[in-house]
Amino acid sequence: MTALSIFFALLFYAAMAVFVVGLVCKIIQYSRTPAPLKIPTTPAPVTQTGVVLRMASEVILFASLFKSSKWTWIFGWMFHLALLLAFFRHLRYAMTPDSMLWPLVNLKLIQAAGQYGAYVMLIGLLGLFVRRIFVDRVRYISAPSDYLMLILILTIAGSGTLMSFVAHTDIVQLKAFILGLIYFDWQTLPADGLVITHLGLVALLMFIFPISKLLHAPGMFFSPTRNQIDNPREKRHISAWGKAIDDAEAKMTVD
Amino acid sequence: MADFEVPELQEIPLVPHIKEGAMAHSQPYIAKAPFQEALGFPGELVENWEEKVYEKMDDLRKRYRSFQVYLDSCVKCGACTDKCHYFLGTADPKNMPVARQDLLRKVYRSKFTFAGKFWTKLGMPWMVGAQKMDKGVLDEWYSYFHQCSQCRRCSVYCPYGIDTAEISMAAREIMDSIGVGQKYCNEILGKVFKIGNNLGLPQPALLNTLEGLEEEVEEDTGVAVKFPLDVKGADILLVTPSADFFAEPHVDGLIGYAKVFHESGISWTISSYASEAGNFGMFIGSYETMRKAAQRIRKAALDLGVKRIVFGECGHAWRVAYSFLNTLAGPWDFLDPNYPVPQHICEFTHDLIQRDKLTFDKSANDHRVMTYHDSCNVARGSRMGDKPGGQMEIPRAVIKACCNNFHDMPPETIGEATFCCGGGGGILTDDLMEIRVKGAQPRAEALKQVTENNGVTHMAAICAICKSQFTKVLPYYGFTMDQIVSVHQLVSDAIVLTKKD
Numbered sequence: 001m002t003a004l005s006i007f008f009a010l011l012f013y014a015a016m017a018v019f020v021v022g023l024v025c026k027i028i029q030y031s032r033t034p035a036p037l038k039i040p041t042t043p044a045p046v047t048q049t050g051v052v053l054r055m056a057s058e059v060i061l062f063a064s065l066f067k068s069s070k071w072t073w074i075f076g077w078m079f080h081l082a083l084l085l086a087f088f089r090h091l092r093y094a095m096t097p098d099s100m101l102w103p104l105v106n107l108k109l110i111q112a113a114g115q116y117g118a119y120v121m122l123i124g125l126l127g128l129f130v131r132r133i134f135v136d137r138v139r140y141i142s143a144p145s146d147y148l149m150l151i152l153i154l155t156i157a158g159s160g161t162l163m164s165f166v167a168h169t170d171i172v173q174l175k176a177f178i179l180g181l182i183y184f185d186w187q188t189l190p191a192d193g194l195v196i197t198h199l200g201l202v203a204l205l206m207f208i209f210p211i212s213k214l215l216h217a218p219g220m221f222f223s224p225t226r227n228q229i230d231n232p233r234e235k236r237h238i239s240a241w242g243k244a245i246d247d248a249e250a251k252m253t254v255d
Numbered sequence: 256m257a258d259f260e261v262p263e264l265q266e267i268p269l270v271p272h273i274k275e276g277a278m279a280h281s282q283p284y285i286a287k288a289p290f291q292e293a294l295g296f297p298g299e300l301v302e303n304w305e306e307k308v309y310e311k312m313d314d315l316r317k318r319y320r321s322f323q324v325y326l327d328s329c330v331k332c333g334a335c336t337d338k339c340h341y342f343l344g345t346a347d348p349k350n351m352p353v354a355r356q357d358l359l360r361k362v363y364r365s366k367f368t369f370a371g372k373f374w375t376k377l378g379m380p381w382m383v384g385a386q387k388m389d390k391g392v393l394d395e396w397y398s399y400f401h402q403c404s405q406c407r408r409c410s411v412y413c414p415y416g417i418d419t420a421e422i423s424m425a426a427r428e429i430m431d432s433i434g435v436g437q438k439y440c441n442e443i444l445g446k447v448f449k450i451g452n453n454l455g456l457p458q459p460a461l462l463n464t465l466e467g468l469e470e471e472v473e474e475d476t477g478v479a480v481k482f483p484l485d486v487k488g489a490d491i492l493l494v495t496p497s498a499d500f501f502a503e504p505h506v507d508g509l510i511g512y513a514k515v516f517h518e519s520g521i522s523w524t525i526s527s528y529a530s531e532a533g534n535f536g537m538f539i540g541s542y543e544t545m546r547k548a549a550q551r552i553r554k555a556a557l558d559l560g561v562k563r564i565v566f567g568e569c570g571h572a573w574r575v576a577y578s579f580l581n582t583l584a585g586p587w588d589f590l591d592p593n594y595p596v597p598q599h600i601c602e603f604t605h606d607l608i609q610r611d612k613l614t615f616d617k618s619a620n621d622h623r624v625m626t627y628h629d630s631c632n633v634a635r636g637s638r639m640g641d642k643p644g645g646q647m648e649i650p651r652a653v654i655k656a657c658c659n660n661f662h663d664m665p666p667e668t669i670g671e672a673t674f675c676c677g678g679g680g681g682i683l684t685d686d687l688m689e690i691r692v693k694g695a696q697p698r699a700e701a702l703k704q705v706t707e708n709n710g711v712t713h714m715a716a717i718c719a720i721c722k723s724q725f726t727k728v729l730p731y732y733g734f735t736m737d738q739i740v741s742v743h744q745l746v747s748d749a750i751v752l753t754k755k756d
Contacts, residue, residue: 026327029323030320030323030324033316033317033318033319033320033323033324034318034319034320035319035320035321036318036319036542036582037542037578037579037582038578038579038582039321039418039421039578039636041407041410041411041416041418041635041636041671042634042635042636042637042638042643042646042671043638043643043644043646043647043671044638044643045643046638046641046642046643050643058414058416062414064334064411064412064413064414064416065332065334065412065414067411067412068334068335068338068412068413068414069333069334069412072332072333072334076332076414128332131333132333135333135336136272136273137270137273137333137336137337137348137351138331138332138333138336140273140275140348140351140354141331141333141336141348141351141353141354141357142331143331143381143382143383143384144381144382144383145370145382145383145384146330146331146384208370211368211369211370212370213327213328213329213330213331215327215328216327216328216329216330216414216415219324219325219327219328219415220328220414220415220416222320222324223321223324223325223328223415223416223417224320224321224324224416225321225410225416225417225418226415226416230638230643232577232578232579232580232581232582233577233581233595233596233597234595236581236582236585236586237581237582238582239318241318242542242582245542245543245546
């Protein structure tokens, strides 16, 4: 057991804790904050099923972004799709062949899609980066953190792509390290520059997730303009604090 | 004519390159102390106002999910940057929706986010786009949050549905709470609470106006069309923007409603107590103020004993009516459950057309080739009829029922993509004329296209603000005032009246 392995083991526990606790806190905050008024962007669905379909078209297809800017849409969608493919591919490093999901995760299609999806991800990210620099409007609204976020994810994607296609690491040992984290049976991490870069930055990404604009992921599910049913005339919508104002006034009238 | 440069209309609308600070000088007059205090706001900038800003921001983010979620979620993707009519007309980058939001978001970040506080402590708040509240920021707020008409066009295109209107409303509410209010909105709200309408038209003046209209219509048509005021026991309470009582072309719309009511045979009345559809409480973002104005309509409906409520042609008013009235002044269980509460006058007329209850002589409108301007808050903040999108279809169906010639403007400028007239959301004041003219540029370009390609002569609208704004600003672009008409003006001109006892 090397000092590096211990450091990374602790780093990942800490990162996971911050990621999960931070995200859960944010989700609780969003769900507990009242939405006092009906503000769906219309035309909006008039049924719950309609809202689910609208939300699905936003989450899966980025429908509103598609309406807005085809370049941002194609680069953004490529990146997020590749992210999903990469996630599925990486699952094999976190489970043993006796896991229920193994046959699925080990499918040739899933593995190949995840691997070649790396290029899709890099193209998407580079596209977004170039857009941020060269479109004067987008450059104007960009803070250093916006560029750094892209650089961070690009570096994660780049180091992963290199390990996949150019300089293989000791993947068996790496998998042992990760399974060791899950089963609290720590193993040695291969002391390989690419692995350390990749994992270190993934941990950093997990740390900043709940305190950065990456909150768009949970946030979009709570967006009242997208998740509300358009039925204000049919059904009275009232928040707890709105009702308190009503009640206080009714009481004053009675007194 | 203008002490600023009027933009030239383009054949194909172009997205301009940014010009920093182009509109930084634009600020509306500040509300004087008596008007502030009448609404329960401090009369002037309070001591320790920076702290008060943070306190109010904290209060709002706990009461409005939209505010909290939208402050966190923006990824600066740029999707909204070319969508605001004020940006397209001025090229000022702070008129890009995301940049406008960031004026407030940077303060939120500096005070309420870990990243913002962290980098602020290190003396590098710009790393994450954070900035503490100071006089310069407040100045920018006052300038740029009064260059947003709360039209929601940006929210259509945002991948997370972030609505800059929500941020603008919050910013204005925060500014009101520290004593920095806008003269135009707050004076008007004062009139509503004191007299009953935005124009400060008292009951006798209103009665006089309506009697004058009765005489005028009878002279014109030979039919005694009534304009009832404060009639107890009428079936319908009509709530309409007070501009309808005398402004042009608004009043021609009011005459149209009266003729439709006349033909329907259903009794109706206007209330002098609630003689205003427009609810400026929304413009200043204050739920309590908006509620107080809405409660007047409830009281009028109860006092007059009506069975239904119908709203006249008004955009932001219809949003407040359709989306918020049930929340703010409901439940409406004392009204006839067979009709939606409230109902739009276009829904009312459309229903009669569907049931063949109205007769039109469409040739009366043959001297016009029509197009239709979707008002922003009707299109993106409300509905008409049972189906999504009815708010676009029903007004067009009404126009087509009484006009032979109709052409829509380019699809990217109507429907949910419609451009605001440039005067909505508390901007319709002479001290903001430059931003009003420049904000109307995208609509003027679309109108010019159909004028040249389809011979369109007139544009109909269903919003008091749109009508006032267009009659004032379209002449800057070479159109004439009388090219703007009310939808129910077209109805009025084509409807065949029957004599009734």
